[in-house]
Structures are given as C-alpha cells and as structure tokens.
Amino acid sequence: MTRRNVLKSIFEEQLAAANPGTKAEAQGRDRVLAGPVRTMSLTLDKIEEESRVLQEALATGASVVDLDPQLVDVSFIRDRFPSADDPAFAALKESMRSHGQEVPILVRPHPGQGGRYQAAYGHRRIAAARELGLKVKAVVRSLDDQQLVLAQGIENSVRRDLSFIERAIFAKTLEDSGYDRPVIMAALSTDKTELSKMISVARAVPEDLAKAIGSAPKAGRRRWLQLADLLQSEDAVRRVELVLADPDMTRDSDARFIRALSAASEREAARSTTRIWKNSAGTPLARISRDKKTTVVRFDEKAEPDFAGFVLERLDALYEEFRSRQS
DNA sequence: AATGGCGTCCAAACTTTTGC
DNA sequence: GCAAAAGTTTGGACGCCATT
Numbered sequence: 001m002t003r004r005n006v007l008k009s010i011f012e013e014q015l016a017a018a019n020p021g022t023k024a025e026a027q028g029r030d031r032v033l034a035g036p037v038r039t040m041s042l043t044l045d046k047i048e049e050e051s052r053v054l055q056e057a058l059a060t061g062a063s064v065v066d067l068d069p070q071l072v073d074v075s076f077i078r079d080r081f082p083s084a085d086d087p088a089f090a091a092l093k094e095s096m097r098s099h100g101q102e103v104p105i106l107v108r109p110h111p112g113q114g115g116r117y118q119a120a121y122g123h124r125r126i127a128a129a130r131e132l133g134l135k136v137k138a139v140v141r142s143l144d145d146q147q148l149v150l151a152q153g154i155e156n157s158v159r160r161d162l163s164f165i166e167r168a169i170f171a172k173t174l175e176d177s178g179y180d181r182p183v184i185m186a187a188l189s190t191d192k193t194e195l196s197k198m199i200s201v202a203r204a205v206p207e208d209l210a211k212a213i214g215s216a217p218k219a220g221r222r223r224w225l226q227l228a229d230l231l232q233s234e235d236a237v238r239r240v241e242l243v244l245a246d247p248d249m250t251r252d253s254d255a256r257f258i259r260a261l262s263a264a265s266e267r268e269a270a271r272s273t274t275r276i277w278k279n280s281a282g283t284p285l286a287r288i289s290r291d292k293k294t295t296v297v298r299f300d301e302k303a304e305p306d307f308a309g310f311v312l313e314r315l316d317a318l319y320e321e322f323r324s325r326q327s
Numbered sequence: 328a329a330t331g332g333c334g335t336c337c338a339a340a341c342t343t344t345t346g347c
Numbered sequence: 348g349c350a351a352a353a354g355t356t357t358g359g360a361c362g363c364c365a366t367t
C-alpha cells in the first residue's frame with residue numbers, strides 16, 4: 001500500500017462503518033489521478049484530512065479548550081529536531097501573533113502527572129504560544145501510547161514537513177520503544193521498503209551526529225543513504241565528527257550535511273572545500289566554496305552591506321592585475 | 328509469512344544548455 | 348535576453364528475491 005493510501009485507509013477505516021464503500025472508491029480514484037489534477041487532489045485531500053481529524057475528535061466528545069502551554073509536555077517520542085533559527089517557526093509565531101492560533105493541537109491527559117497534558121502533535125504551536133505568552137488551543141482526547149504515536153505520525157505525514165532524517169530517527173525510536181513494523185508504517189504512512197531504508201539510515205548514522213547536522217530538509221533519502229554507507233568506516237565517523245565540531249561550522253543544516261558527506265568521503269573532501277572568510281575583527285564576511293569546476297564566493301550583505309558591490313566594481317582591475325602577473 | 332535489500336521505473340521540480 | 352529543450356535530482360512506488 002502506498003504512503004498516501006496508508007494514510008487514507010486509517011481515516012477511512014474510521015468512516016467505513018458510517019459510509020460503506022468510501023475506501024474502495026477512494027482507492028479507485030487514486031489509481032487514475034495523475035499530474036496537476038492529482039496535485040490539486042492532494043491539496044484538497046490534505047485539507048479534508050485535517051478537518052476530518054478535528055471533526056472526528058469533536059464527534060467523539062472532545063472539544064477545543066484553551067490550555068496553559070506550560071502544562072503541556074512534548075510527546076514521549078520526539079520527531080522534529082529542535083532548531084533555534086527555524087524560519088518556519090518564526091513565520092508560525094508571527095502568524096499566531098497577528099491572527100491567533102488557527103488550528104488546535106491534539107493532546108492527551110498526561111499518563112503520569114495529573115493536571116498536565118502530553119501533546120500528540122502541535123509542538124511548534126506550543127512553543128510559539130509559550131514565547132508569545134498565549135494560551136494554546138487544544139483538542140483533549142484519551143489516547144493510549146499507540147494511538148498517540150499514530151496521531152503524531154499521521155499529522156506529520158499530512159503536513160509532509162519532516163525531513164528524511166527526522167522521519168528515520170522517529171521510526172527508529174518507535175522501533176526501539178517496542179512498536180512493530182506495521183504500527184510504525186502506519187504512524188509514518190510509509191511502506192516496508194521505505195521504512196527499512198529509514199531505519200537502516202537511522203541506525204547507521206549515530207544519533208548525536210545526525211542531530212549535530214540537523215534536519216537538512218534538502219538532503220534526501222539517497223544522500224542520507226550514501227552518508228550512512230560511508231559511516232560504516234570508523235575513520236569516516238571521526239572525520240565527520242571533526243568537521244562538525246569546527247567552531248566555524250555554518251548554522252545552515254543542509255550545508256552542514258554537505259560538509260559531513262564530504263568529510264565522510266575523502267575523495268569528495270579532496271575535491272570540494274568550503275571556508276568562512278573573516279575580516280581582521282573576526283567578523284565573517286563571506287563563504288568561499290571551491291571544487292574542481294567552480295569557486296563560489298558568497299558575501300554576507302548584512303555583515304557588510306556595500307562590500308560585495310565594492311569588490312564587483314574592481315573585478316576588471318583585479319583581472320588585469322592577475323593577467324599581468326601571469327605573463 | 329514477515330522482513331529487508333536491491334534495482335527499476337515514474338513524476339515533479341529544478342538546473343543547465345541550446346537555439347532563436 | 349528569453350523561451351524551449353534536455354538533463355539532473357529527488358521522492359515515491361513497485362516487484363523480485365533472499366533471509367529469518
């Protein structure tokens with residue numbers, strides 16, 4: 001079953017009793033949709049699913065309540081890597097500040113601490129509400145551990161904004177917690193092959209190393225697989241650890257991933273290097289990346305706004321000087 | 328039977344090249 | 348300079364086969 005179909009089936013099983021035939025019809029529709037029509041259908045489905053989750057919650061007696069975010073703990077299994085400078089989080093916070101919280105989070109009464117709650121999903125909304133000093137809108141439901149991780153995984157799958165490594169570590173954590181593969185597959189809305197790859201990557205890449213790299217949203221499955229493969233060598237692990245410990249290491253997670261991958265592969269490392277160029281006061285002004293074919297100098301326009309223009313104006317003169325030294 | 332590894336195929340998004 | 352074509356990357360799905 002496809003990832004999307006797993007997701008759909010979970011929701012549709014809930015509706016099947018009330019509306020026989022829905023599942024089969026949806027599967028038939030899935031097989032024929034393609035291209036832009038399918039993309040539009042996915043968007044509509046996404047909206048449908050979110051509203052269905054909430055409607056179902058409300059139908060089963062749950063209601064949306066305002067909670068003090070300080071009373072809400074994170075799920076016992078974390079999925080997303082914490083990130084201090086996540087632009088999406090900043091945007092979410094700004095949206096909540098100006099428009100309020102549009103979509104409630106899902107919580108359950110904390111199994112161990114009376115009066116407290118545990119979030120299935122909506123961790124970033126909780127963090128934003130905390131920082132803004134606002135109450136967080138939440139649907140409170142009684143969920144067992146399995147239902148909690150399923151709800152958490154389904155929400156992530158609907159949004160599709162977890163990176164490959166976040167999903168992989170989430171899968172590994174679930175497996176380490178004793179969940180069997182079908183449950184993890186349902187929680188991640190994935191199939192056995194994909195899950196197998198995710199877990200093999202999560203096991204091959206030491207967790208502290210993966211967290212040091214960060215979510216790396218642009219690094220897809222194949223490159224993580226490549227890195228996982230390279231990290232079979234202890235030397236490669238040491239090289240990567242060394243690179244990530246560099247105090248000059250960029251805060252950009254994707255760039256860190258590329259550095260780690262390069263370090264893991266000596267050949268790659270020899271072909272491509274990136275360094276930060278600083279002025280005499282130690283302020284980073286440019287990032288210089290070099291490989292066999294190109295050299296890329298990226299000036300930080302915020303650190304020194306007019307410097308890039310200054311350099312560009314002098315390119316002709318610099319080239320003339322270069323040529324005269326060559327001859 | 329369930330699980331995992333691997334290769335292949337497809338679609339979409341993105342980048343680079345080519346021709347006008 | 349711009350648009351179209353070609354190439355590349357990525358994510359996802361599927362089937363086959365070996366192993367447990």
